[in-house]
Amino acid sequence: MEIGAQNTADISHLVTQYRAVPGGLLPLLHAIQAELGYVPDATVPAIATGLNLSRAEVHGVISFYHDFKTHPVGQHTVQICRAEACQSMGSRQLEAHAKALLGVDYHETTEDGAITLEPVYCLGNCACSPSVRINNDIYARVDAERFDDLMADISAPAGEPK
DSSP states (O other), X not given: OOOOHHHHHHHHHHHHHHTTSTTTHHHHHHHHHHHHXXXXXXXXXXXXXXXXXXXXXXXXXXXXXXXXXXXXXXXXXXXEEOSHHHHHTTHHHHHHHHHHHHTOOTTEEOTTSOEEEEEESOOSOGGGOSOEEETTEEEOSXXXXXXXHHHHHHHSOTTSOO
């Protein structure tokens, strides 16, 4: 996938910025994802060369950490906890409801590009299961009705009451 001239320049600038930072690969990958929304495969050679690493080392780090995305994702990321506490309190039913409502499976994005659905394996909110994270906000005791309300809130056009 092409990343474009401006993005290539941005990546080069970021690589230069993190080149001298000890252990700079992780902060660099976070910076690239913050800039582009994901870490394109096309950036791996430049990162490897800039940090004097092999392409395999860079790819290994990207693929090891599930928070790094290698393809564009939705405007909003919705994660449903799949850990045991949440499962015991209904997250499997919530998961089925979310997939049906959004018309996507895990690791997929809605047709309008608004929402990417992801599994997560503990949000640290076990006492308030089941939990959902939308972007950086965690919501507790989410059932199908509350999930619908949360999706309506993030789907509302800017400026409209939620």
